[in-house]
Amino acid sequence: MKISLKIIIIIAAAAVFLLTAFSCAGSVKPQEEQAVDLETGDGQSLQEEPEIISDEKGNSITGMPSDTVPSEQGHIMIGNIGDFTFEPSQIKTLRDDIFNEGYFSVFDILAFLDDNGTIDMEYHFDDDMNTYIIDSINDMENWWYIAYYNGGWPERNVYRMDHYPYKDKMYISISEAEESQLAEYYRIFQKEIQRKKDNGGKIIVPEVIIRTPGDGSMVFEDVEIEAHGLRSDIYKPGTVTAIDAVMTLGDNGEIVYGLNWYESVGTAGLVKNYFVDRINEDATYNRCGFVYEEGSFRFEGFIGNHIHIPADSRVINSPEYIEFFWICI
Numbered sequence: 001m002k003i004s005l006k007i008i009i010i011i012a013a014a015a016v017f018l019l020t021a022f023s024c025a026g027s028v029k030p031q032e033e034q035a036v037d038l039e040t041g042d043g044q045s046l047q048e049e050p051e052i053i054s055d056e057k058g059n060s061i062t063g064m065p066s067d068t069v070p071s072e073q074g075h076i077m078i079g080n081i082g083d084f085t086f087e088p089s090q091i092k093t094l095r096d097d098i099f100n101e102g103y104f105s106v107f108d109i110l111a112f113l114d115d116n117g118t119i120d121m122e123y124h125f126d127d128d129m130n131t132y133i134i135d136s137i138n139d140m141e142n143w144w145y146i147a148y149y150n151g152g153w154p155e156r157n158v159y160r161m162d163h164y165p166y167k168d169k170m171y172i173s174i175s176e177a178e179e180s181q182l183a184e185y186y187r188i189f190q191k192e193i194q195r196k197k198d199n200g201g202k203i204i205v206p207e208v209i210i211r212t213p214g215d216g217s218m219v220f221e222d223v224e225i226e227a228h229g230l231r232s233d234i235y236k237p238g239t240v241t242a243i244d245a246v247m248t249l250g251d252n253g254e255i256v257y258g259l260n261w262y263e264s265v266g267t268a269g270l271v272k273n274y275f276v277d278r279i280n281e282d283a284t285y286n287r288c289g290f291v292y293e294e295g296s297f298r299f300e301g302f303i304g305n306h307i308h309i310p311a312d313s314r315v316i317n318s319p320e321y322i323e324f325f326w327i328c329i
Helices: 003-020 106-115 179-198 243-251
Strands: 027-031 034-037 052-054 060-062 074-078 082-086 121-126 131-137 143-148 171-176 204-212 216-224 257-262 273-279 288-295 321-328
Touching: 060 273, 074 106, 082 106, 106 121, 106 131, 106 171, 143 179, 204 243, 216 243, 243 257, 243 273, 243 321, 273 288
Parallel strands: 060 257, 074 171, 204 321
Antiparallel strands: 027 034, 027 257, 052 060, 074 082, 121 131, 143 171, 204 216, 257 273, 288 321
16 A cells, blocks of 8 residues: 555544544543643643653653553453453453453453353464464354444454453454454464564564654664563563554664653543654644554554554564554544
């Protein structure tokens, strides 16, 4: 897909999403006590200023995670099998190599329902893909999922189900998919793990792309992404997320970044994530800011890679590319 066409598609889709959920014109809360309207740039003063961590290179992180453990009753829909509720406190993750206690993935919900006899799921772990695979649910095969956070929308994703972090107020639907479709997803996962093995267990991304209005396109090749532990509340030490690509480039002196913690954005009342608010001289304002995607070029854009998991929550294996780019809606 040509870049221009890709940007047009993303802007059109993002316009719908942002206007209904992550609208910059609405009330944005980088901190629990602060409300900022990005349309005017005005914010209420804080009784206590948010913590700001900065380094000698000019990189900065504003705000800190707060109350991120899921606690509200959740809901999951499984094809023509049924709709089910669950208590997050009862769910333990199978991926304790990724998640800290109290946190879990979409797949872990299915494993919990299987354990308590609500559904009958056969599954196995595939080392070559670094993910759990569903063999069948109630004797039916080829399952995939749609998931999105508070204020989001249904979107096609090519992302491991046991990596997708659960959050309160989340929508989850499991449905049967085409066998050929899943096979293609699995091939992408296998290629990622083979790439990681070929690099001696390191996550070395062939292309990290930054597109800004001021600097244009910057392409950094063969970037070894280092874990920074930004979301040490959710993830085990050493877990690498998409936002680590930006932080690694900052460490290397390739760019200067600013990250900001958001409690909520517009009608999305529950966000609780860091976002990239600044790269070099370009900082979020009005209806303009940075978005991102990662994965295989085969699924770039809204056909699988551009999904609304904030970059600090999106665990990566060894994608073909990571791209942060600037849009205005």
